[in-house]
Amino acid sequence: MPAPAETTVANLETTWTIREIADDFGVTHRTVRHYEDLGLIAPERRGTTRVYRRRDRTRLALILRGKRLGFPLEEIRTIIDLYDRPRGKASQLEYVLSQIDDRRADLEQRRRDLDDALLELDRFEERCRQDLERLR
Amino acid sequence: MPAPAETTVANLETTWTIREIADDFGVTHRTVRHYEDLGLIAPERRGTTRVYRRRDRTRLALILRGKRLGFPLEEIRTIIDLYDRPRGKASQLEYVLSQIDDRRADLEQRRRDLDDALLELDRFEERCRQDLERLR
DNA sequence: GTATTGCTTTACGTTTACGTCAACGTCAAG
DNA sequence: CTTGACGTTGACGTAAACGTAAAGCAATAC
Numbered sequence: 001m002p003a004p005a006e007t008t009v010a011n012l013e014t015t016w017t018i019r020e021i022a023d024d025f026g027v028t029h030r031t032v033r034h035y036e037d038l039g040l041i042a043p044e045r046r047g048t049t050r051v052y053r054r055r056d057r058t059r060l061a062l063i064l065r066g067k068r069l070g071f072p073l074e075e076i077r078t079i080i081d082l083y084d085r086p087r088g089k090a091s092q093l094e095y096v097l098s099q100i101d102d103r104r105a106d107l108e109q110r111r112r113d114l115d116d117a118l119l120e121l122d123r124f125e126e127r128c129r130q131d132l133e134r135l136r
Numbered sequence: 137m138p139a140p141a142e143t144t145v146a147n148l149e150t151t152w153t154i155r156e157i158a159d160d161f162g163v164t165h166r167t168v169r170h171y172e173d174l175g176l177i178a179p180e181r182r183g184t185t186r187v188y189r190r191r192d193r194t195r196l197a198l199i200l201r202g203k204r205l206g207f208p209l210e211e212i213r214t215i216i217d218l219y220d221r222p223r224g225k226a227s228q229l230e231y232v233l234s235q236i237d238d239r240r241a242d243l244e245q246r247r248r249d250l251d252d253a254l255l256e257l258d259r260f261e262e263r264c265r266q267d268l269e270r271l272r
Numbered sequence: 273g274t275a276t277t278g279c280t281t282t283a284c285g286t287t288t289a290c291g292t293c294a295a296c297g298t299c300a301a302g
Numbered sequence: 303c304t305t306g307a308c309g310t311t312g313a314c315g316t317a318a319a320c321g322t323a324a325a326g327c328a329a330t331a332c
Contacts, residue, residue: 017278017279018278018279018280019278019279028320028321029279030320030321030322031319031320031321033280033281034319034320038319047328048279048280048281048327048328049278049279049280049328050279050280065249065252065253066253068206068245068246068249069206069246069249069250069253070204070205070206070207071206072318072319073318073319074318083260087264087267089271090268090271093264093267093268093271094268096264097261097264097265097268100257100260100261100264103257104254104257107250107253107254107257108254109204110204110205110250111247111250111251111254113201113204113205114205114243114246114247114250115247116201117201117202117205117243118240118243118244118247121236121239121240121243124219124236125233125236128223128229128232128233128236129233131223131229132226132229132230132233135225135226135229153308153309154308154309155308155309164290164291165309166290166291166292167289167290167291169310169311170289170290174289183298184297184298184309184310184311185298185308185309185310186309186310203289208288208289209288209289210288
């Protein structure tokens with residue numbers, strides 16, 4: 001009988017170098033370090049070398065998705081901070097919940113824009129297809 | 137009996153100054169001129185003064201929506217060009233249709249990202265509400 | 273041992289998307 | 303007729319998001 005606990009531990013303790021995660025996510029190491037400069041990720045150090053773990057990968061994925069959505073890095077940082085912020089007291093939780101509402105409003109505006117753009121694209125394609133039909 | 141044709145013509149011929157459309161869309165006149173420098177809009181001139189018409193407003197709306205979606209201005213220009221490109225011949229229409237597919241793929245990726253982000257936000261809010269509940 | 277490879281920091285360069293003067297033309301109001 | 307109010311064209315400034323080049327340490331490869 002194998003010991004899944006051990007492999008789980010091994011997975012959790014798997015580490016990556018800066019070049020490795022950069023390659024994995026299709027960015028340059030310079031980009032990763034830039035995110036660190038801005039405080040979006042904070043890898044451990046073994047001596048002077050950066051050591052990246054699973055949680056760093058999760059963060060990087062969050063950052064890159066935020067970028068695909070067109071958010072500036074500073075705003076992405078506030079989002080990450082929001083997710084990471086300690087929320088032991090009720091007042092802190094209330095604040096976090098209000099922030100969540102703000103973010104949701106933003107995302108839903110984007111979704112409206114996106115759906116509009118897709119609808120327009122559909123109509124435009126339809127017109128093009130009809131034009132093409134008429135040429136035959 | 138009123139003459140709707142006249143009011144239609146009047147509407148179509150309504151013009152605006154740079155400051156007016158800028159204010160209407162919540163941007164500065166500098167921004168509008170910047171878009172003109174990049175070839176995203178091309179207002180008429182009465183002498184040296186820019187004269188904006190309905191189609192310029194439509195374009196500006198397109199540009200600003202593109203920006204809210206996080207597209208760079210150069211990419212927005214290619215999109216506008218796509219919509220405006222002459223497509224008399226079949227080969228041109230074929231090309232436009234292929235471009236449409238590319239754009240749709242892009243937009244749908246964004247929608248996936250957006251839906252993921254909204255789902256995460258929902259789950260996070262749920263956790264926060266439960267934490268808040270436990271404090272009572 | 274030295275050469276290569278990969279990590280590090282420091283620092284300046286670049287592109288995008290405008291902001292911010294400066295200097296000038298023009299037209300209606302006082 | 304001059305004073306605003308708005309228009310125009312440069313030209314330079316700036317913030318964000320990295321790119322790039324210089325120079326150094328550290329471990330493995332030969």
